[in-house]
Amino acid sequence: MIATAPFVDTVLMPPAELVQALKKRVGQLQMLPAVAKEALEIVKDPNCSIQEFTNVIKRDVKLGADILKMANSALYCPVTPIVDLNRCVMQIGFRECQYLILSASVASLMHRVNISQEWIRETLWRHSFTTALLATRINRTFRLGFQGEEFTAGLLHDFGRILFALVVPELFLKFDPLNFEESPELLDRELEATGTDHCHLAAWFTQGNQIPQPIPSVILNHHQPELAEQHQRLTALISVADQLANDWERLGERMMEDFVSPSALSLLVNLEDGGQFEATFAEAVPSLLNDARRDAQEMMSAK
Ligand SMILES: [Fe+2]
Ligand SMILES: [Fe+2]
Numbered sequence: 001m002i003a004t005a006p007f008v009d010t011v012l013m014p015p016a017e018l019v020q021a022l023k024k025r026v027g028q029l030q031m032l033p034a035v036a037k038e039a040l041e042i043v044k045d046p047n048c049s050i051q052e053f054t055n056v057i058k059r060d061v062k063l064g065a066d067i068l069k070m071a072n073s074a075l076y077c078p079v080t081p082i083v084d085l086n087r088c089v090m091q092i093g094f095r096e097c098q099y100l101i102l103s104a105s106v107a108s109l110m111h112r113v114n115i116s117q118e119w120i121r122e123t124l125w126r127h128s129f130t131t132a133l134l135a136t137r138i139n140r141t142f143r144l145g146f147q148g149e150e151f152t153a154g155l156l157h158d159f160g161r162i163l164f165a166l167v168v169p170e171l172f173l174k175f176d177p178l179n180f181e182e183s184p185e186l187l188d189r190e191l192e193a194t195g196t197d198h199c200h201l202a203a204w205f206t207q208g209n210q211i212p213q214p215i216p217s218v219i220l221n222h223h224q225p226e227l228a229e230q231h232q233r234l235t236a237l238i239s240v241a242d243q244l245a246n247d248w249e250r251l252g253e254r255m256m257e258d259f260v261s262p263s264a265l266s267l268l269v270n271l272e273d274g275g276q277f278e279a280t281f282a283e284a285v286p287s288l289l290n291d292a293r294r295d296a297q298e299m300m301s302a303k
Pocket of ligand 1: 157158182198222223
């Protein structure tokens with residue numbers, strides 16, 4: 001089940017001016033449709049049946065269609081198409097379906113987000129999808145045990161940058177040139193320009209929009225997984241995928257020359273095996289990245 005423990009109270013409230021601007025620009029931007037919230041609520045009951053769960057989702061035709069679209073996408077690649085929600089739950093599993101609801105809702109939201117410069121939306125959205133799919137592929141390849149939360153967390157990890165692009169469009173590119181350098185300096189520039197950074201802003205915003213844990217916690221700490229007090233392995237996985245996705249955008253194939261493992265890898269797996277895992281991981285990276293980028297493009301363009 002998706003954890004619903006109270007959120008860590010280390011999230012900073014954004015400055016009042018930014019909150020006002022957010023209300024004005026995105027106040028009506030519901031991250032989750034009402035039916036999605038209801039479905040996520042009823043699965044908290046351990047006795048909830050598949051039928052009860054899908055009956056709720058079926059009340060929102062668009063949500064049901066979005067979930068099926070994602071279940072049939074490169075994310076799961078079912079051998080035969082999944083054509084109804086009951087089969088979707090049976091095939092994918094209850095737990096993964098909860099994250100499928102979240103991911104389908106967020107993907108649909110991104111199609112509606114109205115950022116004045118389309119390339120900014122495209123760049124951030126492609127980075128989000130690539131990170132999400134890469135996290136999923138790393139999880140499956142190395143059997144890390146996550147069950148869909150890694151995809152949702154990857155999709156939302158930089159949602160704060162999308163919010164900044166929406167709310168302070170005139171400042172955005174001055175502090176975030178979209179150069180795939182998510183360094184501490186980026187967070188410093190965001191803080192100086194707006195009074196917060198994209199990690200705190202999105203953690204606060206997603207929490208207020210009933211996006212359940214572990215997602216807000218991962219968003220908050222994705223630049224410093226070593227500080228995460230909760231969900232540290234998931235945070236580390238997103239940090240690893242994020243760093244690889246950024247390196248690939250900046251360097252392409254050159255990133256594999258003198259490849260250095262992402263710093264968060266040691267929080268994800270035990271590396272004290274004489275470098276064996278790191279060597280296997282480095283070997284897998286190019287094809288994992290190529291696949292993630294190709295699938296990201298396909299999922300973004302799917303109508
Ligand atoms: Fe980030
Ligand atoms: Fe990122």
